[in-house]
Amino acid sequence: MTPPTALAPEAATKPLIPPSTHRYADVIHRLEAGGSMLPDTPENLKQIIGIYKAYAVPMDFYWRDLLYIAEQVFLNPIPAFKYFISQEYLDRPCSYAGDQSKLRIWRGGEKAHPELLEFMARGETIRMPKLLHHLWHDRVNMEFAEACMQAMLWHQGMGGRFNDYLETDAYRANADRAIKAYFKRNPLMLGLYKLFPEMFLEKVKQLSYTANLGLFWEVMAPVFFEMSDIYDEGGFKGVPDAMDFLVNGIFAVAGRPIYHHVFIDGECFEIIPKSEGFTWLYEAALPYVEAVFYRTAPFRGTKSYNAQAGQVPDNQADFHYGILYADVFPVGSAGIPPTLLMQDMLHFLPPYLQDTYKQHKRGEDDQLIQLGITFQRSMYNVTSAVIQALRCALLYPLDDPNPEHLMANRRFFEAQMDRFLRPEARLPQIQTQDYR
Protein backbone atom coordinates (compact mmCIF):
# COMPACT_ATOMS: atom_id res chain seq x y z
CA MET A 1 0.00 0.00 0.00
CA THR A 2 1.04 3.59 -0.42
CA PRO A 3 3.49 4.77 2.24
CA PRO A 4 3.24 8.27 3.73
CA THR A 5 4.06 10.82 1.07
CA ALA A 6 5.61 13.42 3.34
CA LEU A 7 9.21 13.28 2.25
CA ALA A 8 12.33 15.13 3.26
CA PRO A 9 13.68 17.15 0.34
CA GLU A 10 17.13 15.62 0.72
CA ALA A 11 15.83 12.05 0.78
CA ALA A 12 12.93 12.06 -1.57
CA THR A 13 12.40 8.32 -1.44
CA LYS A 14 12.63 7.70 2.28
CA PRO A 15 9.48 8.20 4.39
CA LEU A 16 9.97 10.41 7.44
CA ILE A 17 8.00 8.11 9.72
CA PRO A 18 7.78 4.30 9.87
CA PRO A 19 4.74 2.49 8.46
CA SER A 20 1.69 2.14 10.67
CA THR A 21 1.11 -1.23 12.32
CA HIS A 22 -2.62 -0.61 12.78
CA ARG A 23 -5.02 -3.25 11.49
CA TYR A 24 -6.15 -0.70 8.92
CA ALA A 25 -2.60 0.42 8.06
CA ASP A 26 -3.42 0.34 4.34
CA VAL A 27 -6.29 2.75 4.82
CA ILE A 28 -4.22 4.97 7.13
CA HIS A 29 -1.41 5.18 4.57
CA ARG A 30 -3.98 6.09 1.94
CA LEU A 31 -5.35 8.87 4.16
CA GLU A 32 -1.79 10.08 4.74
CA ALA A 33 -1.32 10.20 0.99
CA GLY A 34 -4.35 12.49 0.68
CA GLY A 35 -6.81 9.76 -0.17
CA SER A 36 -10.13 8.55 1.19
CA MET A 37 -11.14 5.50 3.21
CA LEU A 38 -12.84 4.45 -0.01
CA PRO A 39 -10.37 3.08 -2.59
CA ASP A 40 -9.79 5.24 -5.65
CA THR A 41 -11.45 3.31 -8.48
CA PRO A 42 -13.59 4.59 -11.37
CA GLU A 43 -16.41 2.31 -10.19
CA ASN A 44 -16.36 3.82 -6.68
CA LEU A 45 -16.30 7.34 -8.11
CA LYS A 46 -19.27 6.59 -10.35
CA GLN A 47 -21.23 5.02 -7.50
CA ILE A 48 -20.66 7.74 -4.92
CA ILE A 49 -21.36 10.64 -7.27
CA GLY A 50 -24.46 8.94 -8.63
CA ILE A 51 -25.82 8.41 -5.13
CA TYR A 52 -24.96 11.99 -4.07
CA LYS A 53 -27.21 13.15 -6.90
CA ALA A 54 -29.98 10.75 -5.85
CA TYR A 55 -29.58 11.94 -2.24
CA ALA A 56 -29.53 15.64 -3.07
CA VAL A 57 -33.04 15.71 -4.55
CA PRO A 58 -34.93 14.41 -1.48
CA MET A 59 -32.51 16.35 0.69
CA ASP A 60 -33.75 19.50 -1.05
CA PHE A 61 -37.16 18.59 0.36
CA TYR A 62 -35.84 17.54 3.77
CA TRP A 63 -34.11 20.82 4.58
CA ARG A 64 -36.98 22.97 3.36
CA ASP A 65 -39.57 20.99 5.31
CA LEU A 66 -37.40 20.78 8.43
CA LEU A 67 -37.17 24.58 8.47
CA TYR A 68 -40.90 24.83 7.71
CA ILE A 69 -41.65 22.60 10.71
CA ALA A 70 -39.21 24.41 13.04
CA GLU A 71 -40.19 27.92 11.98
CA GLN A 72 -43.87 27.71 11.02
CA VAL A 73 -45.57 24.53 12.24
CA PHE A 74 -43.77 24.91 15.56
CA LEU A 75 -45.92 23.59 18.45
CA ASN A 76 -49.05 22.75 16.49
CA PRO A 77 -50.68 20.15 18.79
CA ILE A 78 -51.95 18.13 15.84
CA PRO A 79 -49.28 18.58 13.17
CA ALA A 80 -51.01 16.38 10.63
CA PHE A 81 -49.96 18.63 7.78
CA LYS A 82 -46.36 19.24 8.72
CA TYR A 83 -45.16 17.44 5.59
CA PHE A 84 -47.40 19.66 3.42
CA ILE A 85 -44.69 22.23 2.93
CA SER A 86 -45.85 25.71 1.98
CA GLN A 87 -45.08 27.22 -1.41
CA GLU A 88 -43.09 29.88 0.42
CA TYR A 89 -40.67 27.27 1.72
CA LEU A 90 -40.51 25.44 -1.63
CA ASP A 91 -39.52 28.78 -3.17
CA ARG A 92 -37.33 29.83 -0.24
CA PRO A 93 -33.98 30.84 -1.75
CA CYS A 94 -31.25 28.45 -0.72
CA SER A 95 -28.55 30.39 1.13
CA TYR A 96 -25.83 28.62 -0.84
CA ALA A 97 -27.29 28.29 -4.35
CA GLY A 98 -28.81 30.79 -6.75
CA ASP A 99 -27.70 34.26 -7.73
CA GLN A 100 -28.91 35.78 -4.46
CA SER A 101 -26.45 33.66 -2.49
CA LYS A 102 -23.66 35.60 -0.82
CA LEU A 103 -21.28 32.69 -1.30
CA ARG A 104 -21.71 31.67 -4.93
CA ILE A 105 -19.34 28.73 -5.21
CA TRP A 106 -21.93 26.12 -6.17
CA ARG A 107 -24.16 26.46 -9.18
CA GLY A 108 -27.77 25.44 -9.09
CA GLY A 109 -31.02 27.30 -8.58
CA GLU A 110 -32.30 28.95 -5.47
CA LYS A 111 -35.71 27.23 -5.45
CA ALA A 112 -36.71 23.59 -5.03
CA HIS A 113 -35.07 21.31 -7.62
CA PRO A 114 -37.20 20.60 -10.74
CA GLU A 115 -36.89 16.81 -10.30
CA LEU A 116 -38.24 17.18 -6.76
CA LEU A 117 -41.21 19.25 -7.92
CA GLU A 118 -41.96 16.71 -10.64
CA PHE A 119 -41.88 13.86 -8.14
CA MET A 120 -44.07 15.76 -5.69
CA ALA A 121 -46.67 16.17 -8.42
CA ARG A 122 -46.66 12.61 -9.76
CA GLY A 123 -45.01 10.38 -7.18
CA GLU A 124 -44.72 6.75 -8.28
CA THR A 125 -48.35 6.73 -9.35
CA ILE A 126 -50.18 9.52 -11.15
CA ARG A 127 -50.94 13.18 -10.69
CA MET A 128 -53.44 13.51 -7.88
CA PRO A 129 -54.13 15.83 -4.95
CA LYS A 130 -51.38 16.18 -2.37
CA LEU A 131 -53.54 14.61 0.34
CA LEU A 132 -53.98 11.40 -1.66
CA HIS A 133 -50.24 11.16 -2.35
CA HIS A 134 -49.66 11.60 1.36
CA LEU A 135 -52.17 8.99 2.49
CA TRP A 136 -50.93 6.50 -0.13
CA HIS A 137 -47.40 7.22 1.14
CA ASP A 138 -46.41 8.11 -2.40
CA ARG A 139 -44.18 10.98 -1.40
CA VAL A 140 -40.81 12.01 0.01
CA ASN A 141 -40.21 10.14 3.27
CA MET A 142 -39.78 13.01 5.71
CA GLU A 143 -39.82 10.42 8.48
CA PHE A 144 -36.19 9.70 7.58
CA ALA A 145 -35.22 13.33 8.12
CA GLU A 146 -37.03 13.38 11.45
CA ALA A 147 -35.29 10.15 12.52
CA CYS A 148 -31.93 11.85 11.88
CA MET A 149 -33.06 14.85 13.91
CA GLN A 150 -34.17 12.57 16.74
CA ALA A 151 -30.77 10.85 16.73
CA MET A 152 -29.14 14.26 17.24
CA LEU A 153 -31.64 15.19 19.97
CA TRP A 154 -31.24 11.90 21.77
CA HIS A 155 -27.44 11.71 21.71
CA GLN A 156 -27.19 15.42 22.62
CA GLY A 157 -23.71 16.50 23.69
CA MET A 158 -21.41 15.57 20.81
CA GLY A 159 -19.19 18.60 20.62
CA GLY A 160 -20.12 22.19 19.95
CA ARG A 161 -22.18 24.31 22.31
CA PHE A 162 -25.64 23.87 20.85
CA ASN A 163 -26.88 21.39 23.42
CA ASP A 164 -25.42 23.35 26.33
CA TYR A 165 -27.29 26.43 25.16
CA LEU A 166 -30.60 24.54 25.32
CA GLU A 167 -30.07 24.29 29.09
CA THR A 168 -29.47 28.00 29.64
CA ASP A 169 -31.84 30.53 31.19
CA ALA A 170 -31.61 32.63 28.01
CA TYR A 171 -32.94 29.72 25.93
CA ARG A 172 -35.73 29.01 28.42
CA ALA A 173 -36.77 32.68 28.37
CA ASN A 174 -36.76 32.81 24.57
CA ALA A 175 -38.73 29.56 24.32
CA ASP A 176 -41.19 30.80 26.95
CA ARG A 177 -41.89 33.97 24.95
CA ALA A 178 -42.48 31.96 21.78
CA ILE A 179 -44.71 29.37 23.51
CA LYS A 180 -46.89 32.07 25.08
CA ALA A 181 -47.16 33.94 21.79
CA TYR A 182 -47.98 30.80 19.84
CA PHE A 183 -50.80 29.80 22.20
CA LYS A 184 -52.04 33.30 23.05
CA ARG A 185 -55.50 32.45 21.65
CA ASN A 186 -55.55 28.93 23.08
CA PRO A 187 -56.22 28.98 26.85
CA LEU A 188 -56.31 25.18 27.02
CA MET A 189 -52.75 24.85 25.73
CA LEU A 190 -51.61 27.77 27.90
CA GLY A 191 -53.09 25.96 30.89
CA LEU A 192 -51.27 22.78 29.96
CA TYR A 193 -48.08 24.80 29.60
CA LYS A 194 -48.52 26.08 33.12
CA LEU A 195 -48.99 22.54 34.40
CA PHE A 196 -46.25 20.86 32.35
CA PRO A 197 -43.73 23.52 31.32
CA GLU A 198 -40.86 21.06 30.89
CA MET A 199 -42.81 19.03 28.37
CA PHE A 200 -43.32 22.08 26.17
CA LEU A 201 -39.71 23.09 26.58
CA GLU A 202 -38.57 19.63 25.53
CA LYS A 203 -40.70 19.92 22.41
CA VAL A 204 -39.12 23.29 21.60
CA LYS A 205 -35.67 21.73 22.03
CA GLN A 206 -36.64 19.09 19.50
CA LEU A 207 -37.71 21.86 17.13
CA SER A 208 -34.37 23.60 17.66
CA TYR A 209 -32.63 20.42 16.53
CA THR A 210 -35.07 20.33 13.61
CA ALA A 211 -33.87 23.81 12.59
CA ASN A 212 -30.27 22.76 13.15
CA LEU A 213 -30.56 19.80 10.77
CA GLY A 214 -32.46 21.86 8.20
CA LEU A 215 -29.69 24.48 8.15
CA PHE A 216 -27.08 21.72 7.91
CA TRP A 217 -28.72 20.06 4.90
CA GLU A 218 -29.43 23.43 3.23
CA VAL A 219 -25.70 23.42 2.55
CA MET A 220 -25.26 19.77 1.63
CA ALA A 221 -27.96 19.66 -1.06
CA PRO A 222 -26.27 22.22 -3.38
CA VAL A 223 -22.86 20.63 -2.68
CA PHE A 224 -24.08 17.21 -3.84
CA PHE A 225 -25.85 18.70 -6.89
CA GLU A 226 -22.64 20.49 -7.81
CA MET A 227 -20.59 17.29 -7.46
CA SER A 228 -22.98 15.50 -9.80
CA ASP A 229 -22.72 18.32 -12.36
CA ILE A 230 -18.92 18.31 -12.18
CA TYR A 231 -18.83 14.53 -12.69
CA ASP A 232 -21.20 14.78 -15.65
CA GLU A 233 -18.79 17.31 -17.17
CA GLY A 234 -15.86 14.92 -16.63
CA GLY A 235 -14.43 17.04 -13.85
CA PHE A 236 -13.41 14.58 -11.13
CA LYS A 237 -10.36 12.42 -11.86
CA GLY A 238 -10.87 10.10 -8.88
CA VAL A 239 -12.32 9.54 -5.41
CA PRO A 240 -9.74 11.84 -3.73
CA ASP A 241 -10.90 14.72 -5.96
CA ALA A 242 -14.46 14.15 -4.79
CA MET A 243 -13.29 14.02 -1.18
CA ASP A 244 -11.24 17.20 -1.55
CA PHE A 245 -14.27 18.97 -2.98
CA LEU A 246 -16.15 18.07 0.19
CA VAL A 247 -13.24 19.19 2.40
CA ASN A 248 -13.20 22.58 0.69
CA GLY A 249 -16.97 22.79 1.05
CA ILE A 250 -16.76 22.05 4.79
CA PHE A 251 -14.32 24.93 5.23
CA ALA A 252 -16.24 27.30 2.98
CA VAL A 253 -19.41 27.12 5.07
CA ALA A 254 -17.85 26.28 8.44
CA GLY A 255 -18.87 29.71 9.76
CA ARG A 256 -22.48 29.58 8.56
CA PRO A 257 -24.74 30.59 11.51
CA ILE A 258 -26.88 27.91 13.17
CA TYR A 259 -29.99 29.42 14.76
CA HIS A 260 -33.67 28.80 15.46
CA HIS A 261 -36.19 31.44 14.50
CA VAL A 262 -39.94 30.98 14.79
CA PHE A 263 -42.54 33.04 12.93
CA ILE A 264 -45.79 33.61 14.82
CA ASP A 265 -48.38 35.88 13.21
CA GLY A 266 -45.63 37.35 11.07
CA GLU A 267 -43.42 38.19 14.04
CA CYS A 268 -39.99 36.58 14.33
CA PHE A 269 -39.08 35.05 17.69
CA GLU A 270 -35.40 34.30 17.98
CA ILE A 271 -35.26 31.19 20.14
CA ILE A 272 -31.60 30.70 19.25
CA PRO A 273 -30.33 34.02 17.84
CA LYS A 274 -27.57 34.14 15.25
CA SER A 275 -25.68 36.36 17.67
CA GLU A 276 -24.91 33.32 19.85
CA GLY A 277 -22.18 32.62 17.31
CA PHE A 278 -23.12 28.98 16.66
CA THR A 279 -21.53 27.66 13.50
CA TRP A 280 -22.36 25.06 10.87
CA LEU A 281 -19.17 23.09 11.51
CA TYR A 282 -19.17 22.91 15.30
CA GLU A 283 -22.84 22.97 16.17
CA ALA A 284 -24.34 21.09 13.20
CA ALA A 285 -21.95 19.14 10.97
CA LEU A 286 -19.80 17.44 13.60
CA PRO A 287 -22.73 16.49 15.88
CA TYR A 288 -24.63 15.27 12.81
CA VAL A 289 -21.80 13.00 11.68
CA GLU A 290 -21.38 11.62 15.18
CA ALA A 291 -25.09 11.05 15.80
CA VAL A 292 -26.15 9.85 12.37
CA PHE A 293 -23.14 8.27 10.66
CA TYR A 294 -21.77 6.53 13.74
CA ARG A 295 -24.31 6.22 16.54
CA THR A 296 -28.05 6.54 15.85
CA ALA A 297 -30.01 3.88 17.75
CA PRO A 298 -30.93 0.22 17.32
CA PHE A 299 -33.84 0.03 14.89
CA ARG A 300 -36.82 -2.17 15.41
CA GLY A 301 -37.20 -4.45 12.45
CA THR A 302 -36.08 -7.79 11.12
CA LYS A 303 -32.88 -7.39 13.09
CA SER A 304 -33.55 -7.15 16.81
CA TYR A 305 -31.27 -6.47 19.73
CA ASN A 306 -31.40 -7.76 23.28
CA ALA A 307 -30.23 -5.11 25.71
CA GLN A 308 -30.21 -7.59 28.63
CA ALA A 309 -27.79 -9.81 26.70
CA GLY A 310 -25.45 -6.89 26.24
CA GLN A 311 -26.22 -6.46 22.55
CA VAL A 312 -26.86 -2.77 23.13
CA PRO A 313 -23.92 -0.87 24.69
CA ASP A 314 -24.31 0.72 28.12
CA ASN A 315 -22.56 3.82 26.93
CA GLN A 316 -24.21 5.99 24.29
CA ALA A 317 -20.81 6.87 22.84
CA ASP A 318 -20.39 3.19 21.93
CA PHE A 319 -23.57 3.05 19.88
CA HIS A 320 -22.80 1.83 16.39
CA TYR A 321 -26.03 1.71 14.43
CA GLY A 322 -25.17 4.34 11.83
CA ILE A 323 -24.66 3.77 8.13
CA LEU A 324 -20.93 3.13 8.61
CA TYR A 325 -21.80 -0.05 10.54
CA ALA A 326 -25.03 -1.09 8.87
CA ASP A 327 -25.63 -4.53 7.47
CA VAL A 328 -27.73 -3.08 4.69
CA PHE A 329 -29.69 -6.21 3.84
CA PRO A 330 -31.55 -6.78 7.14
CA VAL A 331 -31.63 -3.07 7.86
CA GLY A 332 -33.00 -2.47 4.40
CA SER A 333 -35.85 -4.92 4.65
CA ALA A 334 -37.54 -3.71 7.78
CA GLY A 335 -39.37 -0.54 6.81
CA ILE A 336 -37.22 1.50 9.14
CA PRO A 337 -35.47 4.84 8.66
CA PRO A 338 -32.60 3.88 6.32
CA THR A 339 -35.07 2.06 4.10
CA LEU A 340 -37.08 5.23 3.81
CA LEU A 341 -34.03 7.05 2.49
CA MET A 342 -33.23 4.22 0.06
CA GLN A 343 -36.77 4.43 -1.30
CA ASP A 344 -36.39 8.20 -1.67
CA MET A 345 -33.08 7.87 -3.50
CA LEU A 346 -34.44 5.16 -5.81
CA HIS A 347 -36.64 7.77 -7.48
CA PHE A 348 -33.73 9.95 -8.52
CA LEU A 349 -30.97 7.51 -9.52
CA PRO A 350 -29.03 8.75 -12.53
CA PRO A 351 -29.28 6.35 -15.53
CA TYR A 352 -25.66 5.23 -15.26
CA LEU A 353 -26.28 3.96 -11.73
CA GLN A 354 -29.47 2.18 -12.74
CA ASP A 355 -27.51 0.42 -15.49
CA THR A 356 -24.84 -0.62 -12.98
CA TYR A 357 -27.39 -2.16 -10.63
CA LYS A 358 -29.04 -4.07 -13.48
CA GLN A 359 -25.73 -5.75 -14.21
CA HIS A 360 -25.13 -7.09 -10.70
CA LYS A 361 -26.73 -9.36 -8.12
CA ARG A 362 -30.46 -9.60 -8.75
CA GLY A 363 -30.63 -6.61 -11.03
CA GLU A 364 -33.66 -4.41 -10.55
CA ASP A 365 -35.05 -6.73 -7.89
CA ASP A 366 -32.52 -5.77 -5.25
CA GLN A 367 -31.75 -2.22 -6.33
CA LEU A 368 -32.65 -0.92 -2.88
CA ILE A 369 -29.95 -3.08 -1.29
CA GLN A 370 -27.38 -2.24 -3.96
CA LEU A 371 -28.01 1.47 -3.66
CA GLY A 372 -27.93 1.15 0.13
CA ILE A 373 -24.41 -0.27 -0.12
CA THR A 374 -23.47 2.44 -2.61
CA PHE A 375 -24.76 4.94 -0.06
CA GLN A 376 -22.60 3.29 2.58
CA ARG A 377 -19.54 3.68 0.31
CA SER A 378 -20.45 7.32 -0.33
CA MET A 379 -20.79 8.05 3.39
CA TYR A 380 -17.38 6.52 4.06
CA ASN A 381 -16.15 9.09 1.58
CA VAL A 382 -18.00 11.92 3.33
CA THR A 383 -16.61 10.71 6.67
CA SER A 384 -13.13 10.69 5.10
CA ALA A 385 -13.69 14.32 4.10
CA VAL A 386 -14.67 15.17 7.68
CA ILE A 387 -11.56 13.37 9.01
CA GLN A 388 -9.31 15.18 6.53
CA ALA A 389 -10.97 18.51 7.28
CA LEU A 390 -10.41 18.01 11.01
CA ARG A 391 -6.81 17.01 10.38
CA CYS A 392 -6.38 20.12 8.27
CA ALA A 393 -8.02 22.38 10.88
CA LEU A 394 -6.47 20.96 14.03
CA LEU A 395 -3.26 19.25 12.94
CA TYR A 396 -0.74 19.46 10.13
CA PRO A 397 -0.40 19.36 6.34
CA LEU A 398 0.17 15.92 4.81
CA ASP A 399 3.49 17.11 3.34
CA ASP A 400 4.74 18.66 6.58
CA PRO A 401 8.53 18.17 6.81
CA ASN A 402 8.49 17.71 10.61
CA PRO A 403 8.28 13.99 11.59
CA GLU A 404 6.65 14.88 14.91
CA HIS A 405 3.84 16.60 13.08
CA LEU A 406 3.44 13.61 10.80
CA MET A 407 3.26 11.35 13.85
CA ALA A 408 0.57 13.59 15.33
CA ASN A 409 -1.39 13.17 12.09
CA ARG A 410 -0.74 9.40 12.29
CA ARG A 411 -2.10 9.18 15.84
CA PHE A 412 -5.19 11.10 14.78
CA PHE A 413 -5.83 8.85 11.78
CA GLU A 414 -5.25 5.72 13.87
CA ALA A 415 -7.66 6.94 16.56
CA GLN A 416 -10.29 7.51 13.86
CA MET A 417 -9.72 4.04 12.46
CA ASP A 418 -10.04 2.54 15.95
CA ARG A 419 -13.74 3.29 15.68
CA PHE A 420 -13.93 0.76 12.85
CA LEU A 421 -12.25 -2.08 14.71
CA ARG A 422 -15.56 -3.43 15.97
CA PRO A 423 -16.86 -6.30 13.83
CA GLU A 424 -19.95 -4.43 12.63
CA ALA A 425 -17.88 -1.80 10.78
CA ARG A 426 -18.09 -2.06 7.00
CA LEU A 427 -14.68 -0.51 6.32
CA PRO A 428 -13.11 -3.88 5.29
CA GLN A 429 -16.03 -4.66 2.97
CA ILE A 430 -15.89 -1.39 1.05
CA GLN A 431 -12.26 -2.04 0.15
CA THR A 432 -13.42 -4.45 -2.53
CA GLN A 433 -15.82 -3.97 -5.40
CA ASP A 434 -17.67 -7.28 -4.97
CA TYR A 435 -19.46 -5.99 -1.85
CA ARG A 436 -22.76 -4.94 -3.38
Next chain:
Amino acid sequence: MATILETAAGAGCFNTLLAAVDAAGLREALESPGPFTVFAPVDDAFSALPPGTVQTLVDNPPQLARILKYHVLAGAHNQAALVAKEQWDSLEGAPIPIRSVDPFEVKNATVVTADIACDNGVVHVINRVILPG
Protein backbone atom coordinates in the same frame (compact mmCIF):
# COMPACT_ATOMS: atom_id res chain seq x y z
CA MET B 1 4.51 52.02 22.77
CA ALA B 2 1.60 51.36 20.47
CA THR B 3 -1.56 49.33 21.09
CA ILE B 4 -1.99 45.81 19.77
CA LEU B 5 -3.96 46.99 16.74
CA GLU B 6 -1.58 49.89 16.00
CA THR B 7 1.34 47.49 16.14
CA ALA B 8 -0.43 45.08 13.79
CA ALA B 9 -1.28 47.89 11.36
CA GLY B 10 2.32 49.08 11.35
CA ALA B 11 3.67 45.61 10.51
CA GLY B 12 1.84 45.51 7.17
CA CYS B 13 1.32 41.73 7.15
CA PHE B 14 -1.91 41.57 9.17
CA ASN B 15 -4.32 43.22 6.72
CA THR B 16 -6.81 40.31 6.75
CA LEU B 17 -6.71 40.04 10.53
CA LEU B 18 -7.33 43.76 10.97
CA ALA B 19 -10.20 43.71 8.46
CA ALA B 20 -11.65 40.72 10.31
CA VAL B 21 -11.38 42.50 13.66
CA ASP B 22 -13.37 45.40 12.21
CA ALA B 23 -15.94 43.12 10.58
CA ALA B 24 -16.45 41.29 13.87
CA GLY B 25 -16.81 44.52 15.81
CA LEU B 26 -13.88 43.73 18.09
CA ARG B 27 -11.82 46.88 17.46
CA GLU B 28 -13.11 48.71 20.50
CA ALA B 29 -12.45 45.73 22.76
CA LEU B 30 -8.91 45.29 21.47
CA GLU B 31 -8.22 49.02 21.87
CA SER B 32 -9.19 48.84 25.54
CA PRO B 33 -6.49 48.66 28.24
CA GLY B 34 -6.83 44.89 28.44
CA PRO B 35 -4.26 43.51 28.77
CA PHE B 36 -4.51 40.74 26.17
CA THR B 37 -2.29 38.14 24.60
CA VAL B 38 -3.01 37.92 20.87
CA PHE B 39 -1.88 35.12 18.58
CA ALA B 40 -1.91 37.02 15.31
CA PRO B 41 -2.08 35.00 12.06
CA VAL B 42 -0.30 36.63 9.12
CA ASP B 43 -2.12 37.34 5.84
CA ASP B 44 -0.72 34.17 4.26
CA ALA B 45 -2.35 32.11 7.02
CA PHE B 46 -5.78 33.40 6.04
CA SER B 47 -5.16 33.01 2.31
CA ALA B 48 -4.17 29.35 2.90
CA LEU B 49 -7.75 28.60 3.99
CA PRO B 50 -9.98 27.10 1.27
CA PRO B 51 -11.98 29.59 -0.87
CA GLY B 52 -15.06 31.00 0.82
CA THR B 53 -13.95 30.27 4.39
CA VAL B 54 -13.07 33.85 5.28
CA GLN B 55 -15.95 35.32 3.28
CA THR B 56 -18.57 33.25 5.13
CA LEU B 57 -17.10 34.36 8.44
CA VAL B 58 -16.89 38.03 7.42
CA ASP B 59 -20.55 37.86 6.35
CA ASN B 60 -21.46 36.61 9.83
CA PRO B 61 -19.85 38.82 12.51
CA PRO B 62 -20.83 36.80 15.63
CA GLN B 63 -19.33 33.64 14.13
CA LEU B 64 -16.23 35.54 12.98
CA ALA B 65 -15.86 37.06 16.45
CA ARG B 66 -15.92 33.59 17.97
CA ILE B 67 -13.03 32.40 15.78
CA LEU B 68 -11.04 35.59 16.46
CA LYS B 69 -11.60 35.32 20.21
CA TYR B 70 -10.00 31.90 20.02
CA HIS B 71 -6.78 33.77 19.19
CA VAL B 72 -6.89 35.91 22.33
CA LEU B 73 -6.06 35.25 25.99
CA ALA B 74 -6.86 37.48 28.94
CA GLY B 75 -3.70 38.97 30.42
CA ALA B 76 -0.28 39.71 28.93
CA HIS B 77 1.75 36.52 28.67
CA ASN B 78 5.16 36.27 27.10
CA GLN B 79 6.64 33.11 25.64
CA ALA B 80 8.37 32.10 28.88
CA ALA B 81 5.07 32.29 30.78
CA LEU B 82 3.05 30.55 28.07
CA VAL B 83 5.27 27.48 27.83
CA ALA B 84 4.98 26.92 31.58
CA LYS B 85 1.44 25.61 31.11
CA GLU B 86 0.12 22.87 28.80
CA GLN B 87 -2.88 24.87 27.71
CA TRP B 88 -4.57 28.23 28.15
CA ASP B 89 -8.23 29.19 28.09
CA SER B 90 -8.98 31.49 25.17
CA LEU B 91 -11.55 34.28 25.32
CA GLU B 92 -13.70 32.06 23.09
CA GLY B 93 -13.79 29.54 25.92
CA ALA B 94 -12.00 26.62 24.27
CA PRO B 95 -8.45 25.81 25.39
CA ILE B 96 -5.35 26.60 23.32
CA PRO B 97 -2.70 23.89 23.80
CA ILE B 98 0.99 24.75 23.85
CA ARG B 99 2.32 21.84 21.81
CA SER B 100 6.03 22.59 21.58
CA VAL B 101 8.53 24.84 23.34
CA ASP B 102 11.28 24.80 20.74
CA PRO B 103 10.14 25.57 18.15
CA PHE B 104 7.39 27.48 19.92
CA GLU B 105 4.13 25.97 18.70
CA VAL B 106 0.63 26.99 19.70
CA LYS B 107 -1.88 24.35 18.72
CA ASN B 108 -0.98 23.52 15.10
CA ALA B 109 0.59 26.92 14.39
CA THR B 110 4.22 27.88 14.75
CA VAL B 111 5.04 31.18 16.43
CA VAL B 112 7.25 32.98 13.92
CA THR B 113 7.82 36.05 16.11
CA ALA B 114 7.12 35.97 19.85
CA ASP B 115 6.85 38.61 22.55
CA ILE B 116 5.97 41.79 20.68
CA ALA B 117 5.20 44.06 23.59
CA CYS B 118 2.35 46.56 23.20
CA ASP B 119 0.60 49.11 25.42
CA ASN B 120 -2.29 46.79 26.12
CA GLY B 121 -0.72 43.36 25.84
CA VAL B 122 1.55 41.02 23.93
CA VAL B 123 1.42 39.83 20.32
CA HIS B 124 2.79 36.51 19.09
CA VAL B 125 2.84 36.17 15.32
CA ILE B 126 1.65 32.75 14.07
CA ASN B 127 1.77 31.14 10.64
CA ARG B 128 -1.65 29.49 10.70
CA VAL B 129 -5.19 30.35 11.70
CA ILE B 130 -5.99 28.22 14.76
CA LEU B 131 -9.43 26.72 15.22
CA PRO B 132 -11.20 25.38 18.32
CA GLY B 133 -11.70 21.65 18.66
